[in-house]
Amino acid sequence: MRPPSKWGRRSKRCLTLFCLGFAIILVIVLIGVFPIGWILFPPRLPSPHPPYPHQEPAVPADPHPDFTVDIYSDAAIGIYLWQHIFKASTTSKLGGSLLYGFHKVDGLSFRFRTGPALAATETITEPHVVLVVNGRTEGKVLRARQWLEVTARSPLVENVGLVLLGNEQCNNEWLLWYLESSKYKIRVVFIVYDSTLVDGKRVFQWPLGVATYRGFPLLELQTGDIVGQRRYLCHFMGTVYRNNSRMQLVKALEGSKFTEKCYIKTRYEWPESETEDSASDYLKTLETSESVLSPLGMNAECYRIYEALSVGALPIVEDQKSPGMCDSPYRLLKEFNVPAYFVADWDELETTLEYLASLSEEELLHQRHKIIRWYAKFLQQMRDRFVNVIKQTFIIQK
Known part of the structure; x- marks a missing residue:
């Protein structure tokens, strides 16, 4: 058996030193290229599974944040x-x-x-x-x-x-x-x-809305605001025009057995603005009335309809067309099923007031609740319609 050649031993030693040197160089290169944290703690791959139920997904950004x-x-x-x-x-x-x-x-x-x-x-x-x-x-x-x-x-x-x-x-x-x-x-x-x-x-x-130009306030009535017996069965405070159905309303009220239970205040000239006293009187009596009479004026749609709704009073509305080019009176209110009582003419007033007078206090309170809830929802629906139409016409169809 031959002894190991000294050249073989040298070859092995050189190979070992070469491998060790190559390994050192490789480590230095890796440290220079990648952060040490990536080598020691490599990043985890994202999970293919959806987030756990308690993890809320990210809310999408507003597509028009600056509009x-x-x-x-x-x-x-x-x-x-x-x-x-x-x-x-x-x-x-x-x-x-x-x-x-x-x-x-x-x-x-x-x-x-x-x-x-x-x-x-x-x-x-x-x-x-x-x-x-x-x-x-x-x-x-x-x-x-x-x-x-x-x-x-x-x-x-x-x-x-x-x-x-x-x-x-x-x-x-x-x-x-x-x-x-x-x-x-x-x-x-x-x-x-x-x-x-x-x-x-x-x-x-x-909608026409309430008479803001006369200072009619924003009323957001709650349950506590509408409980208790109201003083007046019906309410009418307004201008009576000649050759107008309002004359018929006045005659119907004069011959009614309920006249004493209604608040009636008429005038024959329309004022541009109310005095502070007349505005206060109007609001106080309106809030203590079960119903509000809304005859045809210069147009069928009157401020008093919305003002009645805002205080939980039942609008009793004359369902007639205005003169001129008008065709569909109360189109918007009827579209949203307004809680109002429509009469063809004021000959129906007596039977309507008889019905209201027959209601119990509990039934009247339920009616007030229904009216103020409807009006609050109606305002919200008008807001949503306005905003949605603006989006549709200003942004989407742009």
């Missing part, structure tokens, strides 16, 4: 929209001549401006604008046209919405030219009072 709509209100119905429907507040500026506010609803931010300081000479630089304007008379229409020209002149305005207090004879044909012209960028119109323009696609019916 802001600016509301310029040149009519009192803007206050009804902002304070009563949106339930938003305002801040006074310039000695009360300007009211403004901020509110966010369902991912949209709204900025609101109204007051005497707001003029149709404004320079509007916001891209998404809603104008609240009055179209009752020719003079009011002229001012509404001026506002539409303001938005048309601005190269920055992309979308325009309109909330219009329409003509009481339902003649709003002046608006057609603006709707047909792309210059004015009108995407949607919400119109008060019946109109043949309403199609539920671009033109929507909108």
Whole structure:
């Protein structure tokens, strides 16, 4: 047996030293390329299983986080929209001549401006604008046209919405030219009072609401506010026009056995504004009445219908068309099944009051509950309709 060659021993030693050197170099390279933590504690691969039930998935981001709509209100119905429907507040500026506010609803931010300081000479630089304007008379229409020209002149305005207090004879044909012209960028119109323009696609019916221009407050009555016996079975405080069905109402009340149980206060001239005493008297007597009589006025839809609903009183409404181009009175209220009693004429008043007088206190309380719940839900539905239509017309169809 031969002894090991010295060259074999040297070869083995060289191979060992080479392998050791290569291993040291490899370790140095790995440390230089990857953090030591990755080598010592390699990252775990994500689990293919869904999160445990108690782990809430991430909330998706708002797709339009910076979408802001600016509301310029040149009519009192803007206050009804902002304070009563949106339930938003305002801040006074310039000695009360300007009211403004901020509110966010369902991912949209709204900025609101109204007051005497707001003029149709404004320079509007916001891209998404809603104008609240009055179209009752020719003079009011002229001012509404001026506002539409303001938005048309601005190269920055992309979308325009309109909330219009329409003509009481339902003649709003002046608006057609603006709707047909792309210059004015009108995407949607919400119109008060019946109109043949309403199609539920671009033109929507909108509620008249309460008389905010006379200071009628936002009332959010709870159960404790409507319990207890109410003093008056019915209520009517308003202007009586000549050759109008209100004359028939007055005669029906004069011959009724329930006259002493109703609060009746009439006048023969319509005042632009109430005195502080008359406004206070109206609200106090309204809140203590079981029903409110709403005869046809210059238009079928009256403030007193919404004011009655807000205090839980049953509106007794004359179901007749207004003169002029009106076709579908109370369209919006009937669409939402308003808790009101409709009469064809005031000859039905006596039997209606007899029915109310026959109800127990418990039944009357149930009726009040039903009315205030309906009205609160109605305001919320109007808010949702407004916001959804703005989204549809300003964003989705853009």
